[in-house]
Amino acid sequence: MDKNNLWRLSAAEIVKATTAGEIRSLDVITSVIGRMRKVNPKLNAVVIDLSEQALKTAEYLDRERENGKACGPLHGVPITIKINVDQKGYPTSNGVLALKDLIAPDDAPIVKSLKKAGAIIIGRTNTPEFSFRADTDNELHGRTNNPWGDHISAGGSSGGAGAAVMSGMGAMGHGNDIGGSLRFPAAANGAFTVKPGLGRIPAWNPSQNAERGMLAQSMSVQGLLTRDPNDLDLAMPTLFKNDPVDPFHVPLPYDMGSESQKCKIALARETPGFETHPEIYKGLELAAEALRDAGHEVVEVDPPYLLETASAGYRALMGEVIELMGPDIRKFGSSEINRIFDEYFKQFKPYTGTDLLKILAKRSYYAREWSIFLTKYPLILSPFLPQPFFKPGRDLEGQEGVREVLGSALWSYSINFLGLPAGCFPTHLAQLEQGIQTINVQLIGQRWREDLIVQGMKTIQNRLGTFSNELWSIMEKNN
Numbered sequence: 001m002d003k004n005n006l007w008r009l010s011a012a013e014i015v016k017a018t019t020a021g022e023i024r025s026l027d028v029i030t031s032v033i034g035r036m037r038k039v040n041p042k043l044n045a046v047v048i049d050l051s052e053q054a055l056k057t058a059e060y061l062d063r064e065r066e067n068g069k070a071c072g073p074l075h076g077v078p079i080t081i082k083i084n085v086d087q088k089g090y091p092t093s094n095g096v097l098a099l100k101d102l103i104a105p106d107d108a109p110i111v112k113s114l115k116k117a118g119a120i121i122i123g124r125t126n127t128p129e130f131s132f133r134a135d136t137d138n139e140l141h142g143r144t145n146n147p148w149g150d151h152i153s154a155g156g157s158s159g160g161a162g163a164a165v166m167s168g169m170g171a172m173g174h175g176n177d178i179g180g181s182l183r184f185p186a187a188a189n190g191a192f193t194v195k196p197g198l199g200r201i202p203a204w205n206p207s208q209n210a211e212r213g214m215l216a217q218s219m220s221v222q223g224l225l226t227r228d229p230n231d232l233d234l235a236m237p238t239l240f241k242n243d244p245v246d247p248f249h250v251p252l253p254y255d256m257g258s259e260s261q262k263c264k265i266a267l268a269r270e271t272p273g274f275e276t277h278p279e280i281y282k283g284l285e286l287a288a289e290a291l292r293d294a295g296h297e298v299v300e301v302d303p304p305y306l307l308e309t310a311s312a313g314y315r316a317l318m319g320e321v322i323e324l325m326g327p328d329i330r331k332f333g334s335s336e337i338n339r340i341f342d343e344y345f346k347q348f349k350p351y352t353g354t355d356l357l358k359i360l361a362k363r364s365y366y367a368r369e370w371s372i373f374l375t376k377y378p379l380i381l382s383p384f385l386p387q388p389f390f391k392p393g394r395d396l397e398g399q400e401g402v403r404e405v406l407g408s409a410l411w412s413y414s415i416n417f418l419g420l421p422a423g424c425f426p427t428h429l430a431q432l433e434q435g436i437q438t439i440n441v442q443l444i445g446q447r448w449r450e451d452l453i454v455q456g457m458k459t460i461q462n463r464l465g466t467f468s469n470e471l472w473s474i475m476e477k478n479n
Helices: 003-008 011-019 025-043 051-066 109-116 159-167 183-189 214-219 229-239 278-293 306-324 326-332 335-347 353-376 398-407 410-418 450-464 468-478
Strands: 046-049 078-082 120-125 172-177 192-195 221-226 264-267 297-300 379-383 422-432 435-445
Touching: 003 025, 011 025, 011 051, 011 229, 025 046, 025 051, 025 078, 025 120, 025 159, 046 159, 051 120, 078 109, 078 159, 109 120, 109 172, 109 229, 120 159, 120 172, 159 172, 159 183, 159 221, 159 468, 183 192, 183 221, 183 422, 183 435, 192 229, 192 450, 214 306, 214 410, 221 229, 229 450, 264 278, 278 297, 278 379, 278 422, 278 435, 278 450, 306 326, 306 335, 306 353, 306 410, 326 335, 335 398, 353 410, 379 450, 410 435, 422 450, 435 450
Parallel strands: 078 120, 078 172, 264 297, 264 379
Antiparallel strands: 046 120, 172 221, 192 221, 192 422, 379 435, 422 435
16 A cells, blocks of 8 residues: 555554554554644644654654564554543643643553553544533634534544544544543544443543542543444453553453354334434444344344433433532633533433432442343444434534433433443435435443444444545545
8 A cells, every 4th residue: 555545544454564564653653644734734633743752652663573572452553542531741631721731640541551552642632621512612722623524513522533533643543431422423423432331441540639520430431433343343452451540440351252142132213302313213224234134133122211311310410510510610611611511400400419319329220220121132223313413513502402412312321321331333324405424323232241342333334334435535525
């Protein structure tokens, strides 16, 4: 392949070629940096450029390989890190102007793991203020745009990561997810992701001066966005390695025999209280057909208490947010983010006091009911959103805007409340009135079975393909 086009390679392709000495890590990183300089000015996905350091790291890895040192499992893979996670020597601003000089004293566990595995960090990606919107914009760095066009939000809160990886700025993009922040950008940009379950990837920011609230600890997880589900398979064993700074990490292996496992899969089509768009139905059926053809039994059945689980989870989270984050949001947040939070608090009335303690206790009830259901149906194929992805700034449009963006995402934040893993992946391109976009759906799995989810996404991808080439053609036409 032309050295200038090495940015097109998947992570698996890069590792295979660099470890065999067919190409140099330096050539890969040089190509990706060239791509970043070409497309990032329009997208504003990478907000801290680490090109110089990345080139030095690539040269070092090449020398080490030439001297006979064993290569890591992600040798030479270009990756981005979201600006709400610590990377030593760089600000962990979380998209907040007042935190622009909060310099990380050390790397977060996921950053350490990626570096140790041989991944090369090319930049840090944008997030909305406080990483608490499904759209990426802030006063510090501005708006991240979707590479498919300005008619679609880039999603959030890992919107910078999603736009970066799909446009070719790195084969992988780090992100995190407390209510959908990996899956929203995947759906917006046509990427693949898996939101790991609770405790699977060690998490902690050395820069933090206090522990996060219990719901933030139990709902937020770290992860990756990729253009190919095979790259998730490649990276997950690295990310799942233990780090003692996270005392609640679950030290189970990633691969627990998914390759040969056929299972009964639940197909849920509807989102309670919302109308489902025909393109979402189409995406679900395309995915279901691929799974059936691979030998899985797909049965139309709904999991228990979706609406109740989702409502309880987000109202509980809002109760914690209003107490622990509320003062900082009021003091340091923009007028826009405060308007959005005001609407959050109206639509998801925060549980407080004894009510909050009671609903936290009832979380075990919901988790138990879903656990029993998942014993019979180890995977659930569901919508992610009931409609195609929304336009930029939709959550600033009052009650209806927030209801479309977050209120309709029952299949998203319910899963965080339960601590279950879930994948989000593209099924097809839809030509809508506002323009072309990918349609993503979701695959929910049993606790600790991220491998089964990724295997399911790989099965579907083998049938339906990926959409990077189509995106890159559109981007070329638009430049």
